[in-house]
Amino acid sequence: MNTHSDNKYLIACHQCDALFDKPELKQGQSAKCTRCGCTLAERKVDSIERSYNWSLAGILLLMPAILLPIMGVTLAGQYHHASLFDCILVLIDRGFFMIAVLVFLFAIAVPVVRLFGAFYLTYSFKFNKLKPSLLYFFRAFHHLDNWAMLNVFMLGIVVSMYKLIDDTEVSVNMGLLAFILLLISSTMAIAALDHDYIWQELEAEFAD
16 A cells, blocks of 8 residues: 555644544635644635735735834924934944844834735736746745744834833834734734645646
8 A cells, every 4th residue: 555645645633643634625614623634735715816916915015114203202392303224324323233034024014024925926826937946945944934923013113102102202113003904914814824735736637
């Protein structure tokens, strides 16, 4: 008996490791583990279309979120505002090179790569431009989930505003709105992506 071939059609529960035959699901359907009730697999509705639209929206919001002022501070009659890009330049100017690099990586570089990655994947499926390289690209794409830190940077902005509000006059600028919308778009683009469906289609098309 070919064990590798048989295991190809089994699925393991993420919680209790029980093995089941891989279910054939339609859009909107999900399969539950009979032992612990955990969701084994699900087919998201219009996954490619929704992820494509969210990732496109996020890409359009990138430049405003990075370059527009996030918030303004009025202190002693002087008004100052800063964008996300300005924050990185200030950190470099003051010698905090490592922090500047981390902010650039986690607040700009990784979100940009994730958004363009989701857009590229969904664009390829939406317009039927599948290539063998997509299989390797999607494998690498999974690793970016562990490096998404936009929400942490957003929390830092909120904490900073809370600390400044008693001593200064703080104003919210368009950059913060663009950044919040970017965070929502990035999160929704990844959440809407049906990873199981993409794996299934790519492996059926290109795997040996």
